[in-house]
Amino acid sequence: MWERLREILIKEFTQILRDPRSRAIIFIMPLFQVIVFGYAVTTDVKNVALAVFDQDNSLESREVLARFVESGYFRVEARVEREEEISELMDRGRIQVLLRFYKGFGRDLAAGKAVPLPMILDGTDSNTAAIVLGYGRKIIFEYSREILLKRSARLPGGGSYPGQVNLESRAWFNENLESRNFYVPGVIALLVMLITLLLTSMAVVREREIGTMEQIMVTPIRPAEFILGKSVPFILISFIDVFLITLVGVFWFEVPIRGNLLLLFLATGLFLMSTLGVGLLISTISRTQQQAMMSAFFFVFPAMLLSGFIFPIANMPEAVQWLTYANPLRYFLVIIRGIFLKGVGVNILWPHLTALAVIGLTVLGTASKRFKKTMT
Numbered sequence: 001m002w003e004r005l006r007e008i009l010i011k012e013f014t015q016i017l018r019d020p021r022s023r024a025i026i027f028i029m030p031l032f033q034v035i036v037f038g039y040a041v042t043t044d045v046k047n048v049a050l051a052v053f054d055q056d057n058s059l060e061s062r063e064v065l066a067r068f069v070e071s072g073y074f075r076v077e078a079r080v081e082r083e084e085e086i087s088e089l090m091d092r093g094r095i096q097v098l099l100r101f102y103k104g105f106g107r108d109l110a111a112g113k114a115v116p117l118p119m120i121l122d123g124t125d126s127n128t129a130a131i132v133l134g135y136g137r138k139i140i141f142e143y144s145r146e147i148l149l150k151r152s153a154r155l156p157g158g159g160s161y162p163g164q165v166n167l168e169s170r171a172w173f174n175e176n177l178e179s180r181n182f183y184v185p186g187v188i189a190l191l192v193m194l195i196t197l198l199l200t201s202m203a204v205v206r207e208r209e210i211g212t213m214e215q216i217m218v219t220p221i222r223p224a225e226f227i228l229g230k231s232v233p234f235i236l237i238s239f240i241d242v243f244l245i246t247l248v249g250v251f252w253f254e255v256p257i258r259g260n261l262l263l264l265f266l267a268t269g270l271f272l273m274s275t276l277g278v279g280l281l282i283s284t285i286s287r288t289q290q291q292a293m294m295s296a297f298f299f300v301f302p303a304m305l306l307s308g309f310i311f312p313i314a315n316m317p318e319a320v321q322w323l324t325y326a327n328p329l330r331y332f333l334v335i336i337r338g339i340f341l342k343g344v345g346v347n348i349l350w351p352h353l354t355a356l357a358v359i360g361l362t363v364l365g366t367a368s369k370r371f372k373k374t375m376t
Contacts (some may be wrong), residue, residue, distance in 0.1 A: 013233050026237055027244070030191050034245045037187045038253050043179040045131045048073055051095040053080040056127070058106025062119070065099065067143055069214070073135045086120070096122045098130055114149070173258075173341045184249045185340045186309045189332050191245060192268065193275050194300060196238050200279025201292040203230055209288060227368055231276050235269075242268050249340075258343030267335045267353060273360025274328035280367035303329045328363075331355045 017023055050068060054061050068074045077095050080086055088094045108115045119136050122127045174181050242265070249255045257264075278299055284289040286292040305311065306320065307329040313321055324330050331352040338344045346353070 005188070008319070026195065027028060027241070029239050030195060030245055032198055033191060034184070034187055034248050034314065035252065036355035038180060038184050038249070043131070045128055045135070046073055047075050048132050048135075049077040049095045050074040051078040051080050051086070051089055051098045052076060053086065053098060053100040055103045056101045056105040058101075060109050061101040064101075064140075064143060065137050068136070071135065071139055073132075090120075090122055093122070096128070097136070106347040109147070140187065158180075162211055163342055180253055181341060182337065184253050185254045185336045186333055188242065188245050188249060189271070189329060189336050190304060190309065191330060192238055192242055192271065192305065193224045193352035195241055196234055196272055196275040197279045197282075197296045197300065198293065199234050200231065200276050201296045202289045203234070204272070204280065205286050205289050205292045227280065231280070231310065232275065234279075235272055238272055239265065239268065255340060257340050259339030260345060263349070264336065264339050265338070267332060267356065270353060270356040270360055271328055271332040273364050274356065277363030277367045279364075281363065282368065284367065284370045306330065307333055309333060324356075326359070328356055331359075 035372070040267075052065055062243070065076070070186050074097070078085075078089055079090070080098070086098055090098075098118075100120065101117040102116070105115055105117070117140065119133070121132060122150060123129045250257050264270070279296070281294045282292055284301070286295055306313075306316075306324045308324070308329050309329070313324050313330070335349050335356075338349055342348075
């Protein structure tokens with residue numbers, strides 16, 4: 001048995017690694033993708049294009065504008081002189097925000113009146129608009145608070161200031177609230193799923209396309225040995241990719257890894273059982289490599305959407321939330337983010353590890369049974 005398995009492994013490794021393009025796809029492309037996705041997949045909003053319609057041109061209006069620019073989130077893209085310019089700038093997408101200071105803004109503010117400050121946002125992207133609105137509210141709140149402090153200091157009796165509650169916030173795990181720290185571990189999980197699924201689903205179909213499947217079927221190789229011989233090379237390649245991508249995430253993007261690396265590789269092994277099982281299942285129903293690739297993408301896209309990688313699962317309808325329990329990527333994302341950002345161990349992650357093991361054994365067992373039928 002071991003001699004036959006060894007020969008299959010040698011054949012598979014030779015077939016996979018002899019082509020320079022295959023080596024580049026397996027080892028170089030994941031590194032390139034994690035770098036690109038690491039920069040692209042982020043919800044942090046910076047350099048918001050800001051237009052100013054200042055009809056007051058007072059010291060106070062210029063000070064408020066300076067607060068927006070100094071925050072680092074906004075940059076002045078245009079200064080509006082006429083009403084008609086606002087629609088044109090918004091329609092062309094040149095600006096995302098408009099600040100409008102009405103005439104008398106500084107005078108009314110100095111007189112202690114409540115002064116309106118319209119902040120017009122491009123609501124095409126509602127999530128970005130909500131984040132930008134939060135930035136603006138925080139800047140105006142701090143500015144208003146300073147005005148109240150200055151006024152209270154001029155009051156008779158030593159400048160007493162009305163009582164207030166100051167919120168002091170502190171974030172655990174992701175102290176600077178960098179969205180990249182949240183998404184980069186997710187990109188690692190997504191790339192592992194893509195690599196194993198595509199390679200496994202096409203490896204067996206390739207044997208059928210080039211006509212070597214019939215030759216394999218008449219050899220003494222057992223179905224279990226053939227499955228192991230096809231799966232083990234991709235398992236080893238996936239572990240190497242996880243190691244390389246993790247190095248990029250930690251040293252290039254400075255994503256903290258606070259947990260146990262051995263636990264990360266154990267969870268990866270359980271996750272690979274599911275992805276390899278799905279790949280083998282696809283290989284049994286596909287006749288060409290093109291069909292296998294299309295079938296793999298039909299699995300990847302729903303798995304990504306229903307994993308919590310982009311959209312929170314809690315925001316999905318209840319019926320859809322039940323579907324996510326059959327998605328192995330959902331559990332692996334919780335595990336990999338918990339290991340990277342929280343440093344949690346088996347005592348916390350065991351339900352997700354168990355779910356991965358159950359799904360992996362079920363899918364791999366189903367794929368193996370169907371595969372045996374195709375060889376008999």
